[in-house]
Amino acid sequence: MIRLEKRPNPSRFWLYATPPVAVLLTMVVGGILFAAMGKNPIEVIRTIFWDPIFGEFAFYLRGQLLVKAGPLILIAIGLALGFRAGIWNIGAEGQYIIGAICGAAVGLAVFPTENRLIFPAMVIAGAFGGWLWAMIPAILKTRFNTNEILVSLMLVYVAQTILAKASTSFLKNPEGMGFPGSRNFNTYPAAKNGYLIESLGLHWGGVAALVTAVLIYILLTRHIAGFQIRLAGQAPRAARFHGVNPTRLVVMCMGISGALAGLAGLFEVAGPAGQISIDFNTGYGFTAIIVAFLGRLNPLGIVLAGFLMALTYVGGEMASTNLGLPSAAIQVFQGMLLFFLLGVDVLTNYRFRLPAAAATAGAK
Amino acid sequence: MDFGGINPVILIAGLMATSVPILLAALGEAVVERSGVLNLGVEGMMIVGALGGFVVAVHTGSPFAGFLGGAVAGAALSLIFAALTQVFLANQVATGLALTLFGLGLSSLGGQGYNGIKPPHTVGLLPDALAKIPVAGPILFGHDWVVYFSILMTAATWYVLKFTRVGLIIRAVGENHDAAHALGYKVNRIRLLCIMFGGAMAGIGGAYISLVRVPQWVDGITAGAGWIALAIVVFASWRPWRVLAGAWLFGGISVLQLNLQAAGSAIPVEYLSMAPYLLTIVVLVIMSSGRGKASMGAPASLGQNFHAAR
DSSP: OOEEEEOSSOOHHHHHHHHHHHHHHHHHHHHHHHHHTTSOHHHHHHHHHTHHHHSTTHHHHHHHHHHHHHHHHHHHHHHHHHHHTTOOOOOHHHHHHHHHHHHHHHHHHTTTOOOTTHHHHHHHHHHHHHHHHHHHHHHHHHHHOOOHHHHHHHHHHHHHHHHHHIIIIITOOTTSTTOSSOOOGGGOGGGOOOEEEGGGTEEHHHHHHHHHHHHHHHHHHHSHHHHHHHHHHHOHHHHHHHTOOHHHHHHHHHHHHHHHHHHHHHHHHHTTSOSOOTTOOOSHHHHHHHHHHHTTTOHHHHHHHHHHHHHHHHHHHHHHHHSOOOHHHHHHHHHHHHHHHHHHTHHHHEEEEOHHHHHHHHHO | OOBTTBOHHHHHHHHHHHTHHHHHHHHHHHHHHHTTOOOTTHHHHHHHHHHHHHHHHHHHSOHHHHHHHHHHHHHHHHHHHHIIIIISOOOHHHHHHHHHHHHHHHHHHHTTTOTTOOOOOOOBSSOHHHHTSTTHIIIIISSBHHHHHHHHHHHHHHHHHHHSHHHHHHHHHHHOHHHHHHTTOOHHHHHHHHHHHHHHHHHHHHHHIIIIISOSOOTTTTTTHHHHHHHHHHHTTTOHHHHHHHHHHHHHHHHHHHHHHHTTOSSOHHHHHHHHHHHHHHHHHHHHHGGGHHHHHSOTTTTOOOOOOO
């Protein structure tokens, strides 16, 4: 029987080769799934991965890529920071919603004042809202030792009910003729998160995502806090001897990831989504978990992974309108990608050995 | 005998039925965690079980076959988790999350075309005459068979874990996998079986939601029940009878908030529907803080993968 043998050192080759291999495997198995659903697998894969970049409508769809990738990257970078330290914030979806509500509330409170400070104030409020929502699991973890996974996740459901309440009562558009949903930010120039470069789909959220990626990369590789995060994740005992304060680490990682998720929510609600509505959130907070792992918890890798995941969203929409592929199929596809990634990852730390080879290695 | 428009007898009978899905899923997860594996994919296994159970029940016309189908679907999905964590040694937290995301997508893909269909009715176990006895009737005798099954499973899980050789092996593997391995037990194989048991239980719990609680197929039908089940396992310090108590407590809150909504309470509906989730957090805080009691009950090898060097 083939057996696993631990590598003395993690393989650098497989560290970088894992994501592409996982993507290829997902395409193959996903293709089989699409074929089983009676679609032409090659056509579907081409529609998802090729057409948005090089196809007929690419001039429009390329812009959509950054629109979708921006929030994913922003959230995933924050999550990756915590994941590296062994702090599992999986309630980014809730922080995203609360950030959007807080930011939007600031903008709507002063409607229809025109002032160039309104949008920056909304951005700060958005980040603050996300930070605050992430502080609940962080403080409960540091004070009472509760499990941050469960608390942050429960708060997603709480955030969703607050969102429902916001769009039907306290943030409802007074001129909306009774429909749920807030005023549309597209009709409110001072608070609108418009495109800076329309053809690229670049708005302030995209700028924030790319800048954050660079900043967090520097933090992780050059700053003592980044070192402590990596140390706490890889060798918790050594981190304690080194003098890493676990409380500060939890508060910092949860705070940064919450603030980034809140920012993503604000940029989304003031830009592409346009208004607070019951279902403006589209699950970015959960998909960002896949993005974080696909990018190997590395900020620069996450940028690439964010674009790849955006491709499956944009291409998936194309496939659902043109080829009648159910949108849930894309969700399955994304889940599969994470499975293959986690499975192939074994090769980074282990290698497969045939019994004969293992025997000779043992004899030496 | 009403209090503020709420009848306590109906409340108690209701909470016993409402808590069945989280009770079954939490019992399964308790066994999984006792064997040292943290499977965060309960929500995914539940919703796939909910769909599997629904589809089988609709096509066969038999609710019993439906529950069996739910168990098989849940166990099948848990096999993915088992393969990744036990064979490929993937991180359990990440794999569990992936299982939930995948399960939610898979169920919404597979559930297309099943909206608006009514599943066959799951019948009561005991004769109607017994259920008509005032007070005791609805509480003790008025339920369908799955409610009794869930209580029976609580007792069975408790007995097996505490008094049998199988239970001892499961606990040994969960407390110290190196020692268990040294004694000659196949750590990963035992864990794989526990994971499948957890998947089957979550699947039956999910099927109860789609076949009895709702009863129809809706996307995202479990609405976080799997996560509440995970919280209950912590709440219960990994002990079956406390899992039952926890599940009934949560069932009680859910029924109470629904009854308050129906009775036209002054509290807005949105805030009432938050109650189960907020209560989960409060309970977690109480259980985790009390002089580290909850952490003392946790299996020592929880969440750690085992790789036999030789």
